[in-house]
Amino acid sequence: xxxxxxxxxxxxxxxxxxxxxxxxxxxxxxxxxxxxxxxxxxxxxxxxxxxxxxxxxxxxxxxxxxxxxxxxxxxxxxxxxxxxxxxxxxxxxxxxxxxxxxxxxxxxxxxxxxxxxxxxxxxxxxxxxxxxxxxxxxxxxxxxxxxxxxxxxxxxxxxxxxxxxxxxxxxxxxxxxxxxxxxxxxxxxxxxxxxxxxxxxxxx
DNA sequence: CGGAAGATTTCT
DNA sequence: GAAATCTTCCGA
Numbered sequence: 453x454x455x456x457x458x459x460x461x462x463x464x465x466x467x468x469x470x471x472x473x474x475x476x477x478x479x480x481x482x483x484x485x486x487x488x489x490x491x492x493x494x495x496x497x498x499x500x501x502x503x504x505x506x507x508x509x510x511x512x513x514x515x516x517x518x519x520x521x522x523x524x525x526x527x528x529x530x531x532x533x534x535x536x537x538x539x540x541x542x543x544x545x546x547x548x549x550x551x552x553x554x555x556x557x558x559x560x561x562x563x564x565x566x567x568x569x570x571x572x573x574x575x576x577x578x579x580x581x582x583x584x585x586x587x588x589x590x591x592x593x594x595x596x597x598x599x600x601x602x603x604x605x606x607x608x609x610x611x612x613x614x615x616x617x618x619x620x621x622x623x624x625x626x627x628x629x630x631x632x633x634x635x636x637x638x639x640x641x642x643x644x645x646x647x648x649x650x651x652x653x654x655x656x
Numbered sequence: 657c658g659g660a661a662g663a664t665t666t667c668t
Numbered sequence: 669g670a671a672a673t674c675t676t677c678c679g680a
Contacts, residue, residue, distance in 0.1 A: 512663070521676075521677070522677095537675090540661095540664050540665080541674035542665075542674080543665070545663060588665070589663070590664045632663060633663060657679105657680085658679095659679095660676105660678090660679105662675095664672105665672090666670100666671090666672085667671085667672100668670085668671095
């Protein structure tokens with residue numbers, strides 16, 4: 453019997469994982485690996501920082517009051533899809549759609565610790581500092597090569613998905629206020645940002 | 657159809 | 669502290 457016959461595929465997070473609520477998933481995926489298989493090569497990064505957006509009742513969310521537009525439509529699907537939007541004329545942000553259909557919740561991935569494909573990530577970012585390759589939502593999309601083409605993509609596909617880490621290191625979760633949503637009134641104080649405590653790759 | 661604003665990053 | 673830069677959305 454070979455002890456190392458675990459296929460790479462077996463590590464992929466199951467669809468059911470994404471059907472829970474955004475806050476639970478934001479915490480759950482800390483320490484998991486984001487994988488993108490692009491024509492240029494494979495890049496992987498461990499998720500170290502996330503933010504939950506709760507839709508209807510969350511003034512920080514694009515889907516506050518169930519606002520339904522061409523851009524936000526994907527969030528109304530059931531969990532397990534990518535929500536990628538363009539921001540400030542220059543950057544993309546990568547989110548994971550969560551919960552059941554018509555529950556427009558999502559988890560923003562804010563920072564990664566680079567794991568594989570570091571040379572490709574450096575080239576895309578035009579920066580050699582590993583600490584700063586993916587320590588912010590716009591930066592990680594550049595490093596991973598995520599663009600509008602990935603909007604609406606199924607995260608159970610073989611192109612873009614999450615997997616369980618090979619060595620599941622224990623970590624503590626720290627909650628804090630979300631970043632750059634000063635307009636969100638009372639919602640800006642919600643503790644919906646989650647980081648791996650002490651990790652050097654978080655954005656701030 | 658015009659204009660304002662944005663879940664950011666980078667440089668001064 | 670402010671610029672870079674453009675899609676999306678809302679009001680007229």
